[in-house]
Amino acid sequence: MSGKPHDAGPPPVQLWTRDGFQGALSAVTRQTYAPDYLSVQGPHAPRRTVLDRLRVDDQDDPEALPTTVATSRLGVKLHVSGRRKPMPYVVRNVEADEIHFIQSGTVRFETDVGCLVATEGDFVCIPRSVAYRFAPTGDAMRSIIVESPSSLRLTPPVPSGLLNVARDLKYAEIDSGMPAGGPTRLLLKTLDTENTIFMMPHDPLALGVRLSESVPVWKLNLANIQVHAYLPEGGPPSQFLSSGAGDIVMFNLSARPGARAPVHINADFDEVICYVRGPGAWGGCTEPGTLTCVPKGVIHHGPSEDVPEGYQAWLLETRATLRWTPRAIEASQLMETGNYAPHPSTMK
Numbered sequence: 001m002s003g004k005p006h007d008a009g010p011p012p013v014q015l016w017t018r019d020g021f022q023g024a025l026s027a028v029t030r031q032t033y034a035p036d037y038l039s040v041q042g043p044h045a046p047r048r049t050v051l052d053r054l055r056v057d058d059q060d061d062p063e064a065l066p067t068t069v070a071t072s073r074l075g076v077k078l079h080v081s082g083r084r085k086p087m088p089y090v091v092r093n094v095e096a097d098e099i100h101f102i103q104s105g106t107v108r109f110e111t112d113v114g115c116l117v118a119t120e121g122d123f124v125c126i127p128r129s130v131a132y133r134f135a136p137t138g139d140a141m142r143s144i145i146v147e148s149p150s151s152l153r154l155t156p157p158v159p160s161g162l163l164n165v166a167r168d169l170k171y172a173e174i175d176s177g178m179p180a181g182g183p184t185r186l187l188l189k190t191l192d193t194e195n196t197i198f199m200m201p202h203d204p205l206a207l208g209v210r211l212s213e214s215v216p217v218w219k220l221n222l223a224n225i226q227v228h229a230y231l232p233e234g235g236p237p238s239q240f241l242s243s244g245a246g247d248i249v250m251f252n253l254s255a256r257p258g259a260r261a262p263v264h265i266n267a268d269f270d271e272v273i274c275y276v277r278g279p280g281a282w283g284g285c286t287e288p289g290t291l292t293c294v295p296k297g298v299i300h301h302g303p304s305e306d307v308p309e310g311y312q313a314w315l316l317e318t319r320a321t322l323r324w325t326p327r328a329i330e331a332s333q334l335m336e337t338g339n340y341a342p343h344p345s346t347m348k
Contacts, residue, residue, distance in 0.1 A: 072320035086135030105141025114172030234258020280309030284341025300337035
């Protein structure tokens with residue numbers, strides 16, 4: 001499938017923007033289709049993979065942590081989990097907030113502030129220093145974990161419309177039936193190469209009663225985040241979550257009406273998109289759980305979002321310059337940036 005505009009149409013427009021679409025902007029026309037490239041060498045390249053093709057450690061080893069697929073100098077990281085058995089320990093990330101997106105399966109989270117069950121399409125927020133463990137309630141699950149040193153919070157552009165918090169935001173609840181248990185390992189996750197492990201005399205996640213109204217662990221389903229379009233042209237999507245430092249922004253990039261976005265150079269943000277599922281295809285993304293990454297400064301167009309059959313996808317923009325790990329590169333392909341299909345060079 002070609003990512004190019006119609007030959008009979010107007011000259012292709014190329015945008016250069018700062019701060020996503022929130023800052024300075026420059027527009028020119030090009031005589032050629034800017035996203036085309038013949039080959040690329042080096043780490044700052046557009047890539048794509050399918051989550052189910054990633055070999056993740058915790059799929060077969062219950063002791064393993066989720067597998068890291070991308071890192072950065074700012075501490076922003078991406079991990080993938082495919083756990084089949086419960087975690088036999090508790091984790092407390094003392095240097096980062098975490099957002100777990102459940103791509104497939106059903107997952108029970110037990111935390112410092114209560115429990116919740118997340119299903120396909122749920123985002124689960126676990127803030128810094130909240131201890132937790134999780135387990136599939138069935139045979140398997142697959143999730144993407146965004147790790148952010150800066151605090152994450154819901155930040156829709158207006159208090160209502162994009163989100164119905166009262167209806168759709170669900171909080172962890174205390175399960176008073178959890179036994180205190182016996183000795184339990186508590187793993188403190190830091191930026192050090194070696195984690196710190198405490199042996200606790202009892203299960204630290206066995207709770208009594210709630211004494212405050214505030215609950216920092218929540219879940220929200222992608223399907224309940226509304227899409228935002230400016231007709232007839234479409235316009236950029238609206239964020240639903242961001243970090244306090246402004247280095248992470250997340251959007252619902254599911255099917256929406258309007259014209260295709262212009263060719264774009266994002267000067268400040270790497271763009272990670274997860275095509276969650278159809279029924280419609282999003283350009284060259286047809287397999288559920290397709291993960292794409294376009295680094296900052298790389299010219300891209302991206303598929304049309306006006307897909308009548310519908311599809312679900314979300315976008316992570318991060319000022320962090322992400323680098324895929326060798327494990328992730330092994331399971332990925334170079335990507336063309338017109339329709340986000342595998343680059344033709346990978347087909348040879």
